[in-house]
Structure formats: structure tokens, C-alpha cells
Amino acid sequence: MGAAMAIAGSANPAHAATAATFTATADQPLRFGTMVTVGSGSRTVGADGSTSNNSVFPLGDRSSGPAQFTMTYARASNDRSTYQLIFQFSLPAAPNVSASGVQGSLTNFTTDLPGAATLQPGATAVYTLPNCVAATCSVTFHVGGTLNVTRASGGATLSFPLLLLTTVTTVFG
Amino acid sequence: MTGVRMIPRVQWHRIATLIATALWLATAGAAPALASGTQSGANGVASATVIRPLGVIALTDMDFGTITHAPGAGGTVTVSPGVAGATFGGNAGAVCAGADCALPHAAGFAVSGEPLRNYSVQLPATITAHAAGGAPALNVGTLTMRFVSGGTGPRLDQTGTDHFDVGGTITLPADLPAARYRASFVVVVSYI
Numbered sequence: 001m002g003a004a005m006a007i008a009g010s011a012n013p014a015h016a017a018t019a020a021t022f023t024a025t026a027d028q029p030l031r032f033g034t035m036v037t038v039g040s041g042s043r044t045v046g047a048d049g050s051t052s053n054n055s056v057f058p059l060g061d062r063s064s065g066p067a068q069f070t071m072t073y074a075r076a077s078n079d080r081s082t083y084q085l086i087f088q089f090s091l092p093a094a095p096n097v098s099a100s101g102v103q104g105s106l107t108n109f110t111t112d113l114p115g116a117a118t119l120q121p122g123a124t125a126v127y128t129l130p131n132c133v134a135a136t137c138s139v140t141f142h143v144g145g146t147l148n149v150t151r152a153s154g155g156a157t158l159s160f161p162l163l164l165l166t167t168v169t170t171v172f173g
Numbered sequence: 174m175t176g177v178r179m180i181p182r183v184q185w186h187r188i189a190t191l192i193a194t195a196l197w198l199a200t201a202g203a204a205p206a207l208a209s210g211t212q213s214g215a216n217g218v219a220s221a222t223v224i225r226p227l228g229v230i231a232l233t234d235m236d237f238g239t240i241t242h243a244p245g246a247g248g249t250v251t252v253s254p255g256v257a258g259a260t261f262g263g264n265a266g267a268v269c270a271g272a273d274c275a276l277p278h279a280a281g282f283a284v285s286g287e288p289l290r291n292y293s294v295q296l297p298a299t300i301t302a303h304a305a306g307g308a309p310a311l312n313v314g315t316l317t318m319r320f321v322s323g324g325t326g327p328r329l330d331q332t333g334t335d336h337f338d339v340g341g342t343i344t345l346p347a348d349l350p351a352a353r354y355r356a357s358f359v360v361v362v363s364y365i
Contacts, residue, residue, distance in 0.1 A: 021211075022212075026217035029217060036224055036226050067218075069215055071213070158222070161218065162219045165214050166214065
């Protein structure tokens with residue numbers, strides 16, 4: 001990409017070029033909704049929004065849903081190349097959370113990106129977006145996961161950080 | 174003459190440029206040029222709300238007391254939530270005196286769960302009471318409820334508790350033999 005940008009830049013020196021940028025945004029949280037459990041159990045929200053429960057009883061599924069992230073590559077303003085965008089991304093293990101007698105942990109992330117159906121915490125997945133010719137090329141995907149809960153007493157709202165770490169590499173396509 | 178051909182300087186420059194371009198194209202074709210990876214991160218959130226299970230305990234049974242009816246005629250006996258004693262219809266009446274007549278009462282239940290949550294109660298449409306010795310079964314119907322939480326619907330208070338009573342009407346057919354009747358019924362409470 002560097003060589004191509006240098007050639008294009010020298011061809012039109014009258015305009016200041018903006019640099020290429022890459023951003024990742026969290027569009028929607030991963031929502032497990034409200035549930036009841038006597039002792040312990042788990043609830044899985046799939047990347048497609050499906051849900052399953054083990055020893056927990058949800059209070060309606062309307063408030064459940066997968067997380068949504070968008071990775072966006074904006075090329076330099078004077079760059080006319082066609083690229084493949086190679087996204088590498090990972091979700092670090094979320095810390096266990098404990099509040100008011102309720103403990104929770106997140107496991108078994110899933111995504112709806114081809115080739116990355118499952119994503120263990122900390123593991124890296126790769127997604128290739130071919131033929132990026134537009135000024136910005138982005139990919140939006142969803143992340144599901146499994147919440148494991150143990151309730152000793154009381155009730156609580158648990159909130160986990162869900163950090164997406166991602167890298168994009170551009171390849172002349 | 175040495176046989177060496179002289180090439181003008183300007184042509185050497187053009188050849189050098191062509192060679193450089195050819196090398197760059199060859200490099201691009203053989204192995205795609207890679208840009209250095211650019212990193213980014215997004216801070217998402219996962220959330221869940223876990224609440225206490227809903228529990229219900231029967232505190233007091235529904236009790237119609239000791240009742241009778243006139244020969245050849247039936248009647249009804251009703252216990253109402255929040256009201257001590259019973260009311261009678263038809264030819265039914267109480268067999269009691271003084272304070273004992275206030276003993277019949279509705280059933281009472283205690284509910285516990287997540288504070289400030291609404292819940293609902295499901296009751297059977299009718300309850301069938303049975304007696305030993307071949308006496309005919311009796312129906313208890315017109316079940317009514319009264320919640321301590323009141324308002325528009327049952328709701329757990331700040332401590333996660335509530336209380337409700339269930340009353341009903343038992344129908345006595347004519348010429349009912351003397352017997353002691355018992356019945357059980359299921360109460361289901363659910364978060365809404």
C-alpha cells in the first residue's frame with residue numbers, strides 16, 4: 001500500500017492526501033436479558049440471535065441479542081487501488097463478574113463471519129474481504145456467547161467488558 | 174573504430190526508468206504488496222440480569238367452617254379475601270356461636286422474589302373437595318384474590334415480599350350427608 005500511495009501522491013501534488021484509517025466500533029452490546037436461576041446455569045445467545053438455556057429461565061427473549069461490531073477501512077483519499085482486506089480479530093477473555101451474590105463468566109464466543117463461527121476467548125480469527133474498491137470498506141458482524149451464572153443469594157445485573165481487538169492488512173487485490 | 178556503439182545519455186535515463194518500472198510491476202505481480210497491519214479496538218459490553226426465583230408458601234388454608242343446610246334445599250358458603258367469617262346463600266348456614274363464627278377464612282399465601290417485580294397468579298377455575306364415606310364431591314368456585322400490594326397488579330415490595338388471599342364459594346347440594354371435606358389446589362406464581 002505504501003508504494004501505491006507514493007505513486008498516486010506524486011501524480012497529484014496539488015491536493016493534500018488524507019491517510020488511510022481503520023476503526024472498529026461496538027454497535028450493539030451482547031444482551032442475555034433477564035433470567036431466573038435457582039443455583040447455577042447458563043444461557044447462550046447465538047450470533048444469529050437464537051437462544052438456549054440450561055437451568056436458567058428467561059423472562060422473555062425480547063431483550064436478548066448478539067453484540068454487533070463493525071470494522072471499517074477508509075482508504076487514503078488519493079488511493080485508487082483495489083485491495084483485499086485481511087481482518088484479524090480476537091475477543092480477549094472477559095473477566096468473571098460478581099455482584100450481590102451472583103457470579104458470571106462468559107465463554108464460547110460465536111460469530112456470523114464465514115470461517116469464524118466459533119471464537120474462543122483470546123484466540124485470533126481471520127476474515128478476508130475481497131475487492132475493496134470503495135472509499136470505505138467495512139464488515140459488520142455479530143458476536144454471541146454463553147453466560148454461565150451461579151447465584152448464591154439475591155439478584156444482580158452483570159456487566160462484562162467485551163473488547164474487540166482487530167488488525168487490518170491491505171493486500172493489492 | 175572499436176566497434177562500441179555510443180548511446181545518448183537521455184536514452185540511458187529512459188532505459189533506467191523502464192527497468193525500475195518493470196521491476197516494481199514484477200514484484201507486485203509475483204507477491205502482492207502488503208501494507209503494515211493497522212490496529213483498532215472497540216469496547217463492547219455484555220450484560221445480563223439475574224433475579225431471585227419466585228417462591229410461594231401457603232400460610233393458611235381456605236376454611237368454610239362447620240356448615241349445614243335446611244332439609245331438601247341446598248345453598249352456598251363464601252369466604253372472601255381479607256374478610257373474617259363466611260357469608261351464606263340459599264339455605265346454608267353456619268353451625269357456630271360467638272367468636273367461632275369468625276373462624277372461617279380465605280386461604281393465605283406469602284410470595285417472595287426479586288424486589289419491585291410484578292408477578293401473576295394462576296388459580297384453577299374450580300376446586301373439587303372430597304369426603305370420606307361416599308359423600309358426593311363438592312365444587313368450590315368463583316375464586317377471588319386480594320393482594321397486599323394492591324394497585325393495578327401484584328407486585329413485590331422493596332424487600333421482595335407480598336401476600337395474597339384466595340377466597341371462594343362452596344356449593345352445597347340438597348340433602349348432603351354429614352362429612353368432613355378436604356381439597357387441595359395448585360397456585361402458580363410467575364414473573365411478568
